[in-house]
Amino acid sequence: MINLNIEKTFGFISKEKVSAYEAEVKAAQEMLEKGTGKGNDFLGWLHLPSSITKEHLADLNATAKVLRDNCEVVIVAGIGGSYLGARAVIEALSNSFTWLQNKKTDPIMIYAGHNISEDYLYELTEYLKDKKFGVINISKSGTTTETALAFRLLKKQCEDQRGKETAKKVIVAVTDAKKGAARVTADKEGYKTFIIPDNVGGRFSVLTPVGLLPIAVAGFDIEKLVAGAADMEKACGSDVAFAKNPAAIYAATRNELYRNGKKIEILVNFCPKLHYVSEWWKQLYGESEGKDNKGIFPASVDFSTDLHSMGQWIQEGERSIFETVISVEKVNHKLEVPSDEANLDGLNFLAGKRVDEVNKMAELGTQLAHVDGGVPNMRIVLPELTEYNIGGLLYFFEKACGISGYLLGVNPFNQPGVEAYKKNMFALLNKPGYEEESKAIQARL
Numbered sequence: 432m433i434n435l436n437i438e439k440t441f442g443f444i445s446k447e448k449v450s451a452y453e454a455e456v457k458a459a460q461e462m463l464e465k466g467t468g469k470g471n472d473f474l475g476w477l478h479l480p481s482s483i484t485k486e487h488l489a490d491l492n493a494t495a496k497v498l499r500d501n502c503e504v505v506i507v508a509g510i511g512g513s514y515l516g517a518r519a520v521i522e523a524l525s526n527s528f529t530w531l532q533n534k535k536t537d538p539i540m541i542y543a544g545h546n547i548s549e550d551y552l553y554e555l556t557e558y559l560k561d562k563k564f565g566v567i568n569i570s571k572s573g574t575t576t577e578t579a580l581a582f583r584l585l586k587k588q589c590e591d592q593r594g595k596e597t598a599k600k601v602i603v604a605v606t607d608a609k610k611g612a613a614r615v616t617a618d619k620e621g622y623k624t625f626i627i628p629d630n631v632g633g634r635f636s637v638l639t640p641v642g643l644l645p646i647a648v649a650g651f652d653i654e655k656l657v658a659g660a661a662d663m664e665k666a667c668g669s670d671v672a673f674a675k676n677p678a679a680i681y682a683a684t685r686n687e688l689y690r691n692g693k694k695i696e697i698l699v700n701f702c703p704k705l706h707y708v709s710e711w712w713k714q715l716y717g718e719s720e721g722k723d724n725k726g727i728f729p730a731s732v733d734f735s736t737d738l739h740s741m742g743q744w745i746q747e748g749e750r751s752i753f754e755t756v757i758s759v760e761k762v763n764h765k766l767e768v769p770s771d772e773a774n775l776d777g778l779n780f781l782a783g784k785r786v787d788e789v790n791k792m793a794e795l796g797t798q799l800a801h802v803d804g805g806v807p808n809m810r811i812v813l814p815e816l817t818e819y820n821i822g823g824l825l826y827f828f829e830k831a832c833g834i835s836g837y838l839l840g841v842n843p844f845n846q847p848g849v850e851a852y853k854k855n856m857f858a859l860l861n862k863p864g865y866e867e868e869s870k871a872i873q874a875r876l
């Protein structure tokens with residue numbers, strides 16, 4: 432279970448002011464529970480962990496086994512909420528060099544459909560030429576251009592390389608129950624499909640088959656992931672006292688910081704495996720809160736790597752930021768710094784110490800320096816990188832996001848702003864149905 436510490440924000444905001452959010456948070460929790468707030472048709476994530484059945488998990492695991500048994504490589508085609516959660520969990524739990532290992536026990540997981548780079552897609556299709564590969568096509572709307580385009584290429588290549596019958600077995604669709612081109616294609620081709628519930632938005636969908644299927648294919652225990660999320664659902668429940676409820680405290684603290692001019696939240700890790708947890712978190716908070724000309728800007732850094740690039744800005748740039756650090760208490764492996772007789776590098780003061788001890792001192796030193804430099808700091812401690820703890824972390828952020836969005840006064844469950852670029856792109860590409868927009872945009876060029 433995670434532990435949230437907000438002590439190091441108190442030089443900037445007061446404990447009393449954070450505590451004073453209790454009533455506001457209670458009202459926000461009630462809006463979520465009773466479905467009386469904005470976006471109330473998208474609350475399917477709220478009690479999702481506790482409602483996932485053993486049968487559903489067994490179905491996911493059985494499909495994962497088909498892909499694992501028949502594929503050396505599995506492509507997860509999706510964008511935004513349709514790939515970030517899966518990638519976050521898989522990368523947090525995987526060996527950092529899994530791609531380079533000769534003896535592979537799990538399929539290599541590759542992501543596509545999240546960009547429109549010709550080079551990326553060309554190089555991917557080249558790489559796949561001699562591979563037994565499968566595809567999980569994930570799109571709630573079933574019409575997202577980036578994903579649909581990648582899937583068109585991958586479907587054709589899979590059928591050409593492996594034959595229509597095998598392709599049917601190793602292509603799985605995760606999409607809407609009825610609507611969208613991904614659903615039409617899956618039904619016509621006879622793919623195995625999983626449904627994304629109507630009332631779960633993309634960025635809240637990691638605990639639906641959107642995240643669970645790829646995570647199971649990669650070889651991780653989705654029962655434990657869901658168990659961690661379900662325990663966190665209880666720990667962040669509306670019946671849990673404000674002071675003991677981590678989602679309530681996190682939501683209140685970040686809103687109080689925001690109201691005091693801290694407009695940017697930087698999610699920090701000291702473990703590169705967590706890079707995609709930050710990417711997932713950025714979509715969750717960015718799409719949920721960035722609207723009506725409001726919202727904390729969610730940014731992220733990987734330390735100590737980025738201390739050598741962004742560290743200067745964080746230490747001495749404009750004082751409009753705060754940090755939320757995800758700290759992993761216990762690492763998976765043991766590696767000591769060796770002693771060296773010549774000590775040419777001058778590192779013998781570290782000899783015999785665990786590398787993690789050095790990292791932890793970098794973390795502590797950074798926290799003290801940044802707080803001294805005017806950056807409020809919150810800390811989320813994860814005991815270990817396990818399925819259970821990651822499941823808890825994901826749900827914690829989701830619940831806090833729902834509360835936080837209501838504290839901010841926005842609808843945390845829509846994303847109208849994402850349509851603007853799509854409309855222009857379709858107009859520029861002369862998509863049927865966009866004739867008027869095409870004329871208008873051409874006149875601007």
Ligand SMILES: O=P(O)(O)OC[C@H]1O[C@](O)(CO)[C@@H](O)[C@@H]1O
Binds near residue numbers: 574575578633849
């Ligand atoms: O699953 P879909 O419908 O392809 O959408 C993918 C992503 O695109 C968005 O709709 C807009 O960026 C996200 O909210 C969503 O996660």
